[in-house]
Amino acid sequence: MGKRYQALETAHIDFIRRQHIFFVATAAWEGTVNLSPKGLDSLRVLNKNRIIWLNVTGSGNETSAHVQQNPRMTIMFCAVEDKPLILRAYGQARVIHPKDSDWSLLYPRFNPLPGARQIFDLDIEMVQTSCGMGVPLFDFVGQREELIEWGEHKGEDGIKEYWRDKNQASLDGLPTNIVKKGL
Numbered sequence: 001m002g003k004r005y006q007a008l009e010t011a012h013i014d015f016i017r018r019q020h021i022f023f024v025a026t027a028a029w030e031g032t033v034n035l036s037p038k039g040l041d042s043l044r045v046l047n048k049n050r051i052i053w054l055n056v057t058g059s060g061n062e063t064s065a066h067v068q069q070n071p072r073m074t075i076m077f078c079a080v081e082d083k084p085l086i087l088r089a090y091g092q093a094r095v096i097h098p099k100d101s102d103w104s105l106l107y108p109r110f111n112p113l114p115g116a117r118q119i120f121d122l123d124i125e126m127v128q129t130s131c132g133m134g135v136p137l138f139d140f141v142g143q144r145e146e147l148i149e150w151g152e153h154k155g156e157d158g159i160k161e162y163w164r165d166k167n168q169a170s171l172d173g174l175p176t177n178i179v180k181k182g183l
Contacts, residue, residue, distance in 0.1 A: 002130040007048035012087055012127060016045055016077055020140050023076040024053070024120075026066035026093075031172035034062035040143055044109050049124045051075060051089060052106055056147060057115030057159055057167065061178060064118050065170035067095045068177060073122055081140065084132035091124040097181030114151025115159050117167070117182055 005012070016022075022043060027033040036058075043053040053075075055063065067073060073093035079085045096102045096119040106119050151159060163178045170176065 002128060005127040005129075007124060008045065008089065008127055009048070012129070013045050013048070015079070015085060015087060016043070016051075019077045019079075020143070021077075021080075022053075023078075024063055025074040025076070026063050026070075026072065028066045028069045028170070028172065028174055031174070032062070032170070034066060034170075036063060040113060040147070041111055042113065046109075049091075051122045051124065052109065053120050053122075054107070054110045054113060054116055055118040055120060056113050057117050057151060057162060058147075059166065060171065061117075061167040061176040062170050063120065064095050064176040064178065065172075065174035067093050067120065069174055073120070075122060078132055078135045080135060080138040084135060086130045086132040086135065088128045089122060089124045090126045090128070091122045093120050093122045095120055097177065099181045114148055115154070117159075117163065117178060 021037055021039050023035060023037055025033065025035045038053065040056070042056070043051065045051050071092040071094060073091060075089045077087045096106060098117070103119065106121070107116070154162060163182060167178045168176055
């Protein structure tokens with residue numbers, strides 16, 4: 001049932017654009033593996049071998065710390081509506097902070113979100129699809145607004161303070177460089 005591809009095909013890109021949630025997995029060379037659900041309007045397929053996604057401020061900053069040490073990343077999409085399908089994009093990622101030169105090139109591809117702290121740029125090496133018949137069906141009701149409201153309430157200075165207090169290291173103590181490259 002599963003198939004492998006060297007790149008995204010047109011049908012894969014169409015499927016990705018219809019999804020309201022995706023999952024990102026990363027791991028440093030040692031320590032905790034991270035798997036995070038993502039939503040909002042935060043992902044763009046640039047071409048058949050490149051995906052970027054905008055990371056907004058959250059309780060942790062594991063993905064950034066992991067990718068800076070070990071660039072492996074997997075992004076997974078799974079159909080919860082319509083026909084079953086799971087799609088995974090495997091590759092090497094890099095983290096782009098607001099002070100990095102590529103930020104000004106990539107950030108305009110997104111609608112601004114309060115608390116935007118990094119863009120992850122995934123160079124896809126392999127795509128895998130599988131049946132997804134074990135994934136339950138759900139109805140999409142809408143995006144949650146709490147994170148956006150939180151970021152708007154905090155304001156730019158409050159978010160930067162939050163980064164200093166809560167986002168400088170991973171669970172395993174790896175640096176995220178958010179203060180050095182994000183402020």
